[in-house]
Amino acid sequence: MKQEPLKIPQATTKRLPLYYRFIQNFSNAGKKRVSSQELSEAMKIDSATIRRDFSHFGALGKKGYGYDVQHLLAFFRQTLDQDEETNVALIGVGSLGTAFLKYNFHKNHNTRIVVAFDTSATEDGMMLSDIPVFEPSKLEEKIQEYGIELVILTVPSRAAQEVTDRLMTTSVKGILNFTPVRLTVPDSIRVHTIDLSVELQTLIYFIKQDEETFTHNS
Amino acid sequence: MKQEPLKIPQATTKRLPLYYRFIQNFSNAGKKRVSSQELSEAMKIDSATIRRDFSHFGALGKKGYGYDVQHLLAFFRQTLDQDEETNVALIGVGSLGTAFLKYNFHKNHNTRIVVAFDTSATEDGMMLSDIPVFEPSKLEEKIQEYGIELVILTVPSRAAQEVTDRLMTTSVKGILNFTPVRLTVPDSIRVHTIDLSVELQTLIYFIKQDEETFTHNS
Numbered sequence: 001m002k003q004e005p006l007k008i009p010q011a012t013t014k015r016l017p018l019y020y021r022f023i024q025n026f027s028n029a030g031k032k033r034v035s036s037q038e039l040s041e042a043m044k045i046d047s048a049t050i051r052r053d054f055s056h057f058g059a060l061g062k063k064g065y066g067y068d069v070q071h072l073l074a075f076f077r078q079t080l081d082q083d084e085e086t087n088v089a090l091i092g093v094g095s096l097g098t099a100f101l102k103y104n105f106h107k108n109h110n111t112r113i114v115v116a117f118d119t120s121a122t123e124d125g126m127m128l129s130d131i132p133v134f135e136p137s138k139l140e141e142k143i144q145e146y147g148i149e150l151v152i153l154t155v156p157s158r159a160a161q162e163v164t165d166r167l168m169t170t171s172v173k174g175i176l177n178f179t180p181v182r183l184t185v186p187d188s189i190r191v192h193t194i195d196l197s198v199e200l201q202t203l204i205y206f207i208k209q210d211e212e213t214f215t216h217n218s
Numbered sequence: 219m220k221q222e223p224l225k226i227p228q229a230t231t232k233r234l235p236l237y238y239r240f241i242q243n244f245s246n247a248g249k250k251r252v253s254s255q256e257l258s259e260a261m262k263i264d265s266a267t268i269r270r271d272f273s274h275f276g277a278l279g280k281k282g283y284g285y286d287v288q289h290l291l292a293f294f295r296q297t298l299d300q301d302e303e304t305n306v307a308l309i310g311v312g313s314l315g316t317a318f319l320k321y322n323f324h325k326n327h328n329t330r331i332v333v334a335f336d337t338s339a340t341e342d343g344m345m346l347s348d349i350p351v352f353e354p355s356k357l358e359e360k361i362q363e364y365g366i367e368l369v370i371l372t373v374p375s376r377a378a379q380e381v382t383d384r385l386m387t388t389s390v391k392g393i394l395n396f397t398p399v400r401l402t403v404p405d406s407i408r409v410h411t412i413d414l415s416v417e418l419q420t421l422i423y424f425i426k427q428d429e430e431t432f433t434h435n436s
Contacts, residue, residue, distance in 0.1 A: 017419030021398070044400045079423075086422050095317035102313045103414070111418055150422060174425040176418060180239070182262045190428065192421045194412065196321070200329055200394060201235035203410045204304050204368060205297075207392040210408065 012053045018043060019053070020076040027069050035066035086111045089148040089172075091163055092155035093118035093133055096178060100152055101129040115146045139163070143170045150174045157181050230271045236261060237271070238294040245287050253284035304329045307366040307390075309381055310373035311336035311351055314396060318370055319347040333364045357381070361388045368392045375399050 008016075022043050026034050036054070040047035054061060057075065061067040090097055090113045097116070104113050113131055121135040134142050143151075153175050155163055160181040167175065168186060177183055177193040185191055226234075240261050244252050254272070258265035272279060275293065279285040308315055308331045315334070322331050331349055339353040352360050361369075371393050373381055378399040385393065386404060395401055395411040403409055 013423065014420050016423060017416045018413070020419075021416070042400065044402070080419060088418070095320045096314075099313035099317045100414075111415070111422070149425060150418070152418075173428065174421045176421055182260065184262070188428075190421060190424050192417060192424075194417060195236070196318075197329070198235045198239070199410060199412060200306070200368070200370075201238075201298060202232050203392045203394055203408060204329065205231065205234060206408050206410075207367060210391065210406075 008056050012056055015045070015053060016076065016080055018045075019050075019072075020080055023069060023072045023076060027073050031069050033066045034069055034072075036061070038066075084110065086150055087114045087146055087148055088112060089114070089143060089146065089151045090116040090131075091139075091151055091153050092159075093120070093128060094154060094156070097152075097154035098128070100154065101131055104129065104131070113152070115142055115148065117142070136163070139166055140170055143167075143172060148172060150176070152176045152178070153183075154178045226274050230274055233263070233271060234294065234298055236263075237268075237290075238298055241287060241290045241294060245291050249287050251284045252287055252290075254279070256284075302328065304368055305332045305364055305366055306330060307332070307361060307364065307369045308334040308349075309357075309369055309371050310377075311338070311346060312372060312374070315370075315372035316346070318372065319349055322347065322349070331370070333360055333366065335360070354381070357384055358388055361385075361390060366390060368394070370394045370396070371401075372396045 019039075022039060023034070025042070026038075036047040036050045039045070039050050043050075051061075054067070057079070088111060090100055093101065093116050097118070101113060101116060116128065116131050116133040117136055117139055118133050119136060121133045123135065125132050125134045125138075127133070142148075149171055151167065151172055151174070153160060153163065157179050160177070160179040161183060164175065164183045164185060168189065172189065174190045175183065175185070175192070177191050178196070179193075180195050180197065182193070183191050237257075240257060241252070243260070244256075254265040254268045257263070257268050261268075269279075272285070275297070306329060308318055311319065311334050315336070319331060319334060334346065334349050334351040335354055335357055336351050337354060339351045341353065343350050343352045343356075345351070360366075367389055369385065369390055369392070371378060371381065375397050378395070378397040379401060382393065382401045382403060386407065390407065392408045393401065393403070393410070395409050396414070397411075398413050398415065400411070401409050
């Protein structure tokens with residue numbers, strides 16, 4: 001396996017955690033090897049795409065044999081730093097934030113919300129779904145205390161940029177942003193925005209396009 | 219404005235609802251025209267990308283003038299079918315489903331959850347956040363009654379494919395899937411999966427890559 005720094009296309013990178021999940025499934029099912037076709041069927045991704053993605057990581061498979069499951073597992077675990085725990089802070093415990101606290105990524109033992117912040121918290125903090133919740137004035141102090149690099153942002157839109165500005169002086173390097181606000185951040189912070197209205201609108205647009213295609217064809 | 223069927227790249231298509239949102243903001247702020255640079259700053263998207271995206275829709279802007287806001291607004295409204303209402307069904311009223319019911323896309327007046335389903339519903343149905351919730355046995359009947367084409371799927375993983383199979387015989391054409399299951403559907407149904415663990419893992423991976431880059435450079 002090549003150990004050079006990897007230059008992986010972004011589209012491939014985004015599929016890495018998904019590959020890891022499914023290879024874990026194959027491993028848990030006791031499979032020793034897996035073909036790109038089997039992965040394709042399980043993941044609903046074109047097998048040519050899978051082979052092309054895997055080719056970026058060097059020679060991971062053998063023709064007529066497929067891929068060694070344990071080898072893949074070790075590769076993805078290392079690549080995704082799955083051995084390292086990531087402590088996550090949740091900012092904003094409204095209805096969406098509450099859902100994340102309850103869910104708390106149980107399936108990912110290495111990623112966990114360990115602390116949360118909300119304007120409703122009492123001065124000494126309170127517990128929700130076994131997670132300590134502090135008032136916003138404690139943001140910088142507690143982020144340092146818990147060694148947080150990643151936050152999930154589920155505050156109201158009007159508070160989003162203000163909270164983000166305060167994160168700039170902390171150890172936070174990534175924000176999973178569920179507000180519809182496009183956040184301004186320095187280059188040292190990564191933002192990934194999931195805007196549920198936009199996701200819904202995009203799906204509607206694709207459906208309407210499908211309908212037109214069907215109408216034209218009929 | 220060209221009225222031919224549009225051949226728009228998928229990456230561009232995914233940005234359409236976002237463009238629409240921001241052009242609405244400019245319109246609401248009383249702006250008559252907007253430059254790609256202004257849009258770029260507001261949306262945090264490269265202005266060259268914006269100009270390239272807009273070029274796919276034909277001649278929407280003029281050099282040295284920028285884009286006419288009302289013209290853009292009319293164009294995106296028509297393209298995104300914003301004049302048409304879309305009734306959405308929510309399947310699975312757990313913590314994430316409850317968050318969606320409460321939120322219910324208030325900002326998008328043309329998209330609304332109008333009916334929900336959950337195993338906890340009583341035989342005659344019940345109201346949650348002003349939305350009727352029915353038991354799963356009523357799925358096909360109520361989807362027809364409410365004229366549903368789009369569902370948001372927030373059921374437990376073990377129920378995801380079974381529910382999806384039942385949707386195949388209905389009018390549903392799109393599924394916004396929040397379960398980690400890769401759903402099997404016929405070509406007539408579009409699925410868009412938002413897997414929160416995967417989104418989080420991907421962000422962590424990018425952060426770790428950034429860290430390595432910074433370390434190598436220092």
